[in-house]
Amino acid sequence: MNILFILVPLALLLGIFFLANFLWANKNGQFDDLDTPALKILNEDERDKKESS
Amino acid sequence: MRCSSCVKKLEDIPLFNSNIQNSKVYFGQSLMEIEAFGSTTESDVLSVIEKLGFKAKILENKIQSFDLNKKSNRSLLSKIAVAGFCAANIMLFSVPIYAGADHVYKIVFSFLSFSLFLPIVFYSGVDFYKNAMSSIKRKSLSVDLPISLALILGFVFSSWNLFAGHYDYLYFDSTASFIFLILGSRFLLQRLQQNFIATYSSSDLNLSDKVQMQESGLVKNKEDLREGDIIVLFHNQTLPVEAVQQSDFCDWNTSLITGEGTPKILQKEMPIKSGSLLVSKKCVLKVTSTYHESDIYKIHKKLEDLKNAKVQFVQFIDKFSNYFIASVFVMAGSFFAYYSFQNVFEAFQRSLALLIVACPCALALGTPLAYMMGVYRAKQKGILIFNKDIFDRVLLVRNIFFDKTGTLTYGFLHIKNISLYKEDLVNIILNLEKLSDHPVALALRREYFSIYKDIEMSVQTIPGLGVSANIGSDFYEFKRSAKASEISSTLYKNGASVLDISFEDAIREDSASVILKMKKYFHNIFLLSGDNDVSSQKIAEQCGIKNILSMQTPQMKLSVIEAKQPALMVGDGLNDALALQAASVGITVQGSVQLCADSSDAYLLKKGVGQILVLISLAHAVRKTIFLNFSISLVYNLTAGTLALLGYINPLTAAILMPLSSVFILLNTLRGVR
Numbered sequence: 001m002n003i004l005f006i007l008v009p010l011a012l013l014l015g016i017f018f019l020a021n022f023l024w025a026n027k028n029g030q031f032d033d034l035d036t037p038a039l040k041i042l043n044e045d046e047r048d049k050k051e052s053s
Numbered sequence: 054m055r056c057s058s059c060v061k062k063l064e065d066i067p068l069f070n071s072n073i074q075n076s077k078v079y080f081g082q083s084l085m086e087i088e089a090f091g092s093t094t095e096s097d098v099l100s101v102i103e104k105l106g107f108k109a110k111i112l113e114n115k116i117q118s119f120d121l122n123k124k125s126n127r128s129l130l131s132k133i134a135v136a137g138f139c140a141a142n143i144m145l146f147s148v149p150i151y152a153g154a155d156h157v158y159k160i161v162f163s164f165l166s167f168s169l170f171l172p173i174v175f176y177s178g179v180d181f182y183k184n185a186m187s188s189i190k191r192k193s194l195s196v197d198l199p200i201s202l203a204l205i206l207g208f209v210f211s212s213w214n215l216f217a218g219h220y221d222y223l224y225f226d227s228t229a230s231f232i233f234l235i236l237g238s239r240f241l242l243q244r245l246q247q248n249f250i251a252t253y254s255s256s257d258l259n260l261s262d263k264v265q266m267q268e269s270g271l272v273k274n275k276e277d278l279r280e281g282d283i284i285v286l287f288h289n290q291t292l293p294v295e296a297v298q299q300s301d302f303c304d305w306n307t308s309l310i311t312g313e314g315t316p317k318i319l320q321k322e323m324p325i326k327s328g329s330l331l332v333s334k335k336c337v338l339k340v341t342s343t344y345h346e347s348d349i350y351k352i353h354k355k356l357e358d359l360k361n362a363k364v365q366f367v368q369f370i371d372k373f374s375n376y377f378i379a380s381v382f383v384m385a386g387s388f389f390a391y392y393s394f395q396n397v398f399e400a401f402q403r404s405l406a407l408l409i410v411a412c413p414c415a416l417a418l419g420t421p422l423a424y425m426m427g428v429y430r431a432k433q434k435g436i437l438i439f440n441k442d443i444f445d446r447v448l449l450v451r452n453i454f455f456d457k458t459g460t461l462t463y464g465f466l467h468i469k470n471i472s473l474y475k476e477d478l479v480n481i482i483l484n485l486e487k488l489s490d491h492p493v494a495l496a497l498r499r500e501y502f503s504i505y506k507d508i509e510m511s512v513q514t515i516p517g518l519g520v521s522a523n524i525g526s527d528f529y530e531f532k533r534s535a536k537a538s539e540i541s542s543t544l545y546k547n548g549a550s551v552l553d554i555s556f557e558d559a560i561r562e563d564s565a566s567v568i569l570k571m572k573k574y575f576h577n578i579f580l581l582s583g584d585n586d587v588s589s590q591k592i593a594e595q596c597g598i599k600n601i602l603s604m605q606t607p608q609m610k611l612s613v614i615e616a617k618q619p620a621l622m623v624g625d626g627l628n629d630a631l632a633l634q635a636a637s638v639g640i641t642v643q644g645s646v647q648l649c650a651d652s653s654d655a656y657l658l659k660k661g662v663g664q665i666l667v668l669i670s671l672a673h674a675v676r677k678t679i680f681l682n683f684s685i686s687l688v689y690n691l692t693a694g695t696l697a698l699l700g701y702i703n704p705l706t707a708a709i710l711m712p713l714s715s716v717f718i719l720l721n722t723l724r725g726v727r
Contacts, residue, residue: 022134023135
């Protein structure tokens with residue numbers, strides 16, 4: 001059972017890593033608007049259009 | 054904005070317009086954020102957007118609140134994330150403790166739980182403390198008070214037990230999951246509120262901001278107009294000041310101010326009220342007041358005052374929840390006082406268990422969620438809600454007031470009677486009126502557009518009276534004669550009358566049946582109209598309304614409403630705006646003027662007044678759900694509370710029961726409000 005003393009902190013660290021990532025993304029406005037980006041993906045970028053033509 | 058290509062169009066503005074630096078669309082809120090370079094004005098930006106085919110409005114003071122929303126959304130989301138992470142891990146560590154882990158693991162896991170609980174107490178829960186503090190300062194009870202108390206006491210007590218070595222009495226898990234659930238429901242609520250409670254803040258009077266001067270041809274702002282100025286108004290412009298007409302005959306639509314449906318023909322030297330809409334092509338006027346002295350400005354001003362002075366409505370549910378919170382406190386307190394003579398430690402422990410178990414989930418979760426579900430469902434059913442209190446208020450209403458023009462009636466003219474129907478004659482009339490958008494012409498076109506055939510002729514306007522033209526060798530005139538109650542027009546052929554048509558503003562098909570159904574809910578139904586007695590009486594009869602108040606000015610409407618509270622006012626015009634603002638519930642119908650919608654609590658997206666019945670049944674559903682939530686949690690709290698006081702509830706049972714009751718209430722709310 002001593003393995004728990006390694007695994008538990010490891011699991012916690014992993015969790016904290018993801019939590020920190022989430023907080024970072026949130027701070028940068030990643031979740032401000034959940035509706036618009038879903039629609040944007042349907043359109044080609046202006047830049048890509050020019051390159052292809 | 055409807056689809057992805059709209060979003061793209063709007064966000065691509067900076068690509069082709071060098072004045073605009075950045076453009077960002079918020080689809081859910083129908084908002085757009087634009088950054089422009091120094092010299093660009095707001096109207097420049099608006100005109101760019103309009104060119105793309107969109108209607109935009111500047112949110113005067115909403116810019117700040119929008120930024121604030123963004124900030125508080127982010128901070129709440131961070132708090133939820135931290136609380137969720139900590140709560141989930143505490144739960145994981147609690148399982149082996151309950152399952153009977155070895156002593157060493159028990160100690161380790163308990164201390165881990167403790168350290169994971171710290172962020173919840175010192176970060177996630179901060180808002181609860183703030184709200185609780187402010188509610189203490191206001192000397193009122195709020196849900197945040199027991200929540201904070203449960204959180205802090207749970208933390209202090211569990212920590213104390215931990216350091217004293219009583220590992221069986223830790224409440225970290227149940228308290229943590231409780232806080233996470235509450236935070237989650239708050240966030241949901243906040244998002245719903247921002248997306249579904251419609252926000253309008255523009256005070257758009259639809260007045261003509263700029264007016265042309267007669268002599269110089271210069272354009273002046275409405276605020277700069279002075280007494281004695283001679284101005285020219287063009288078709289579809291609204292007079293922003295009081296004035297006297299200088300042209301011979303002109304058609305005016307005064308429905309904005311008086312609620313009268315039919316346009317009026319006014320002559321030279323007659324005074325014209327501010328807010329009147331010019332139907333004729335052009336009119337010369339002499340200004341008799343500044344904008345700030347005009348009636349329209351006074352109404353606008355009064356409206357602002359009413360808005361600021363709106364009495365805070367004490368909701369029934371608020372009162373109820375205060376009792377609820379108070380009784381939980383009293384129960385916990387008196388038990389502690391009683392039992393502490395026997396065993397202080399046990400007494401404290403059991404009262405705390407009660408506080409945590411009995412923490413009013415129904416209040417913190419169920420009630421606001423029921424309101425928001427109501428708002429959401431209302432939007433699905435075609436009712437925009439501006440104020441969620443409406444669900445409570447609409448059930449208190451005893452008197453209901455209807456405006457006439459545009460609310461019970463269509464707000465435009467229909468053909469009532471035609472003395473002689475001959476297709477060629479009607480076609481001549483249609484041709485005579487083809488360039489006009491006088492309500493009479495609109496009514497004719499709506500009715501007879503199918504038989505229209507073009508005839509070559511040059512139409513002459515008879516100012517204020519009608520039109521005339523030569524067709525072949527015959528001379529035709531089509532003249533209006535407006536009487537008090539109805540408007541009628543006559544076709545003359547070479548001076549002899551051949552055909553009469555009378556028009557009226559007909560009531561909507563559903564008005565009468567809706568009002569019949571409403572008699573079940575409301576004691577008194579009134580017709581509150583600015584129109585003359587005769588036409589008000591007629592409409593009232595057709596709708597089955599017995600109480601008629603006609604010839605009402607906006608101020609009179611206001612005082613009627615104030616005398617008959619709690620009242621529900623249904624209207625559409627600017628002349629109703631004051632009454633709508635003052636009434637307990639103000640509802641505007643589809644096609645209302647913007648300012649009017651601003652001062653109401655709800656806006657019906659479908660034509661007619663039938664949606665009000667939907668709103669009432671929705672309000673009943675919301676209230677029923679809230680009561681059911683209360684009953685569920687009351688039964689739950691009483692049982693669990695008694696068990697806690699008797700000492701049967703250990704932390705494990707509390708941890709299971711707490712989320713269970715929350716989930717149950719959540720499901721009930723989603724099911725109940727339909």
